[in-house]
């Protein structure tokens with residue numbers, strides 16, 4: 180909860196206390212409880228945080244890392260001001276571990292690890308996650324032991340850094356009355372002093388090492404970037420090849436790799452990120468005492484880059500198709516999936532999202548089928564129940580997951596998915612999304628995030644060239660001694676003229692129906708097709724202008740990963756107009 184939407188300016192503490200008790204008892208919540216707070220409690224439940232977690236033992240020895248070194252003198256200077264017997268101050272690092280404390284010790288509420296996975300909802304975890312100041316008061320906390328605590332947390336940053344170094348938290352007994360947390364100004368001042376202390380330290384060994392690696396690559400004439408999770412370096416050549424958005428995306432991936440790597444120093448190969456098949460960046464680890472402490476990204480233009488369509492053939496089971504739109508979409512999906520991050524496949528119903536997702540997750544060896552959760556058929560909580568998250572067959576990493584119909588995900592599972600993505604950013608995950616269902620704000624935000632790595636599969640009516648191959652593939656196996664099902668050119672032409680709102684699913688049903696009702700031998704004739712198909716095949720095609728307009732709208736949607744608001748903005752039309760046009764296309 181931010182300063183402005185904490186319960187002190189929102190719901191009454193009594194209401195929140197009642198809501199929390201009901202939440203813990205699994206009973207329906209009263210009206211008026213902010214949704215982000217309920218989601219935070221759900222995340223805590225998903226992580227398996229016990230609400231009656233005991234206070235920690237005596238405070239750990241202060242940390243000896245750079246943040247503790249910068250914070251310690253500040254807290255020492257502050258000792259006198261915190262002598263009022265009421266307030267305590269905590270400095271936590273970028274993993275939410277407390278590295279330094281000051282003020283009145285409060286043994287009944289002590290915890291050394293403030294991460295949501297361990298203690299649930301709290302202001303320090305929020306300030307770190309969103310990079311801004313947050314407050315939490317009494318019943319907003321998930322833990323019983325913080326029901327009488329009000330806290331305000333401020334992120335500690337290095338100038339220009341993308342991520343916070345840690346947080347400063349001021350905590351005291353539950354505050355009464357209106358206004359923000361009374362220690363907000365003090366928390367801001369302490370954070371500023373710690374930042375100044377950090378800046379005065381000068382570069383340390385891991386930073387020197389990363390800087391040296393960056394300088395070496397740049398001197399060799401390569402386009403290079405360096406990331407350590409707090410700041411970035413970009414050579415002029417790299418800035419010339421990558422847009423600012425691409426640099427942001429690359430940094431996010433490098434930081435996720437750094438975060439997932441941990442002290443064990445595991446870094447699989449040299450993950451490669453590609454943009455449109457023309458530019459690629461290899462991510463290389465930079466190590467200090469065996470642990471990965473930074474990442475270099477070496478950017479290159481690919482020799483056969485421009486316009487290249489990456490091959491889909493490397494992955495068996497990927498649905499074939501000869502049309503350019505299909506090959507481009509599948510090639511892009513294969514390319515994106517080669518980098519270990521979740522992939523969103525979007526497209527009308529029946530376009531083959533599940534089939535493609537399953538093939539990608541099974542990989543080149545055709546490994547076991549992935550775990551599959553279908554939000555359209557499963558009760559809310561199916562995803563949340565995957566806790567602890569299962570390992571893959573053979574125990575190598577987490578099990579691949581196919582999540583179908585994300586647009587139908589219930590609130591509990593939206594929270595579970597957010598938590599899962601946070602916890603396992605490199606999970607082999609394919610999510611399918613069939614646009615057209617209204618989604619709530621939490622799911623919309625999640626779709627926006629996933630949309631950064633998404634591919635839209637084209638509808639069948641946009642790839643009539645693929646019909647003959649699909650007809651062969653969808654035909655039932657012939658009975659012994661009979662030839663396989665074939666189609667006359669006339670019949671194929673009639674099928675090509677259909678709008679196929681149900682796409683391949685609809686085509687498969689038609690093939691089954693025709694095959695079942697056949698009395699004669701030889702290729703299927705136009706007259707054997709259902710009457711509705713024959714009637715539609717003779718209707719006049721849409722006019723040239725309408726067709727061009729439709730193509731433009733569908734292309735914009737593909738460019739923006741199915742996001743209608745962005746597509747409408749890029750075309751300069753109202754979102755309502757775009758919705759109306761799309762409805763008209765069936």
Ligand SMILES: Nc1ncnc2c1ncn2[C@@H]1O[C@H](COP(=O)(O)OP(=O)(O)OP(=O)(O)O)[C@@H](O)[C@H]1O
Nearest residue numbers: 498499527528529530531532533534613652683684
């Ligand atoms: N290229 C293909 N070749 C053969 N069959 C296909 C192909 N693509 C899809 N299918 C078949 O079409 C049907 C729909 O495919 P799939 O379930 O993958 O689509 P989807 O986009 O996930 O659908 P929905 O949005 O309804 O969940 C399935 O029966 C699948 O086996």
